[in-house]
Amino acid sequence: MGPVRVTAIASLTPLQELDADPFLVDSRTQHAMCARWAQERGYVVARELVVCALRPDHCVLWDGVRPGVDLFVAPSRRVLESALSSVDDFTAECSRRGVRVETVGGAEPAYDAQMKARVHRRLSMPTAGYDGR
Template sequence: MGEVRDARGGAATTPVRVTAIASLTPLEELNDEPFLVDSRSQHAMCARWAAEHGYVIARELLVRGLRPDHCALWDGVRPGVDVFVAPSRRVLEQALSSVEEFTAECARRGVRVEMVGQAEPSYDAQMKARVHRRLSMPTAGYDGR
């Protein structure tokens, strides 16, 4: 399942590569939108999805309002080999300037777009505090644990 088929129908050696898209949402929005702020959890959700499908995470993007034609999205992306995945449409709506234009561009280029589709985690005060510490102290060597 995690391999691309060649023209004769045999398994090719190139694994499906996944670009995980997470939203770059300001820390100030933590109380109202904790999952959108928690990019680590967004990427982890995408990584679990990729592993379940036998795919390999090739890139993790952390973006906000990115244009669908931006080179950061398309650098090295190969039709039929690469897949974009996001935790949800809501995340894509924050990450990209236009989800519709992005999905149209993916279709034009022959690249799939997938949503993990799992429920977002419910954040209590302690979880929000961990996200806040991790994001507010990255240069102090805090690793989020």
């Protein structure tokens, strides 16, 4: 059946929140945590989602997900609470569909002024090929 495919979930949090909550703004670090977690288990990250208050039944979550084989992972419940409209409804939907949901756990990285500046630069730069849609 092949390796377990992971959908990594990160929160989409406005750059204006960088000083108040840098980890929720830093989706790249969130995805890196998920990738390390998956690699340690021999899993493959198949998709990376960056979402905010997404409904648990939204098709973007479930597109191509194979029950019993695939799983969702997020760095923490806190990230899931930002990314999804209801973590409880999402975990119930995962259970109903036969898909696991996990969190990485562990400590969030510390953000000093330099790290915040790097995140700000990265997120405030235009994306290559962005067409405005």
